[in-house]
Amino acid sequence: MAITQISLFLMNQPGQLVDAVGAISGAGSNIRAMSIAEANDFGILRAIVTDTDKVCSLLKDRFLITRTPVVAAKMDDRSGALYPILSALNKANVNIEYMYAFTGTGPEEAYVVLRVSDPDTTESVLHAHGIQTLSDEGLSL
Numbered sequence: 237m238a239i240t241q242i243s244l245f246l247m248n249q250p251g252q253l254v255d256a257v258g259a260i261s262g263a264g265s266n267i268r269a270m271s272i273a274e275a276n277d278f279g280i281l282r283a284i285v286t287d288t289d290k291v292c293s294l295l296k297d298r299f300l301i302t303r304t305p306v307v308a309a310k311m312d313d314r315s316g317a318l319y320p321i322l323s324a325l326n327k328a329n330v331n332i333e334y335m336y337a338f339t340g341t342g343p344e345e346a347y348v349v350l351r352v353s354d355p356d357t358t359e360s361v362l363h364a365h366g367i368q369t370l371s372d373e374g375l376s377l
Contacts, residue, residue, distance in 0.1 A: 237371045238305035238355035240288045244281040245300040248274065256281055256299060263287070263294045269338035269349060284308070284338070284349065288372065305355045308370035309362050313339055313346040321348060324365040330358050 246252040253272070260267060260283070269284040285291050288303065295301050311317040318337075325332065333351040340346055347370055352358045359369050 237369075238359065239284060239308050239349075239370055239372050239374075241304045241306045241349065241351075242283050242285060242288060242291060243302045243304060244283070244295070246279045246281055248277055248279050252279070253281065256295075259295050259298060260285060260291055263291045265291045269336065269347070271336040271349075282336070304351065307350045307352060307355050307358045307362070308347040309350060310340070310368040310370065311346050311348060313344045317346065318348060320365065321362065321367055324361055324367065325350075325352075325358065328357075328361040330354075330361060 244256050246256055257267070265285045265287045267283050267285050271282045273280045273282070282304075284306075292301055292303065309321050311321060322332075330352055333353070335348055335350050337346055337348045350358065362369055
């Protein structure tokens with residue numbers, strides 16, 4: 237099952253990022269992964285957080301926020317570990333719109349977050365190649 241990524245649209249000016257991160261922290265949520273993309277007048281803070289529903293509920297009046305299903309594929313935290321994931325998806329003709337990575341809670345454990353058009357098919361391809369994926373429930377572990 238795909239995990240939920242939140243995207244907050246922030247004005248490209250001082251104070252916006254600290255306000256957003258403070259609001260997420262104030263909701264009692266742990267930021268497991270994040271990425272920031274810049275687009276002239278605004279930035280997009282993409283984050284994987286614990287308790288997505290609570291974060292969205294508390295932040296919806298302060299920020300433009302969206303939810304997106306993404307796939308988090310588990311890999312070893314070592315050189316070359318990403319290649320089998322990308323190779324399996326390439327062979328299945330899965331297009332990756334964007335990606336970023338984060339380390340897991342176990343030793344030498346990492347995840348790559350993949351934004352794809354069809355998360356269910358992507359997970360099926362990965363599972364067929366013995367690659368585990370993360371669920372929203374697994375984020376709090």
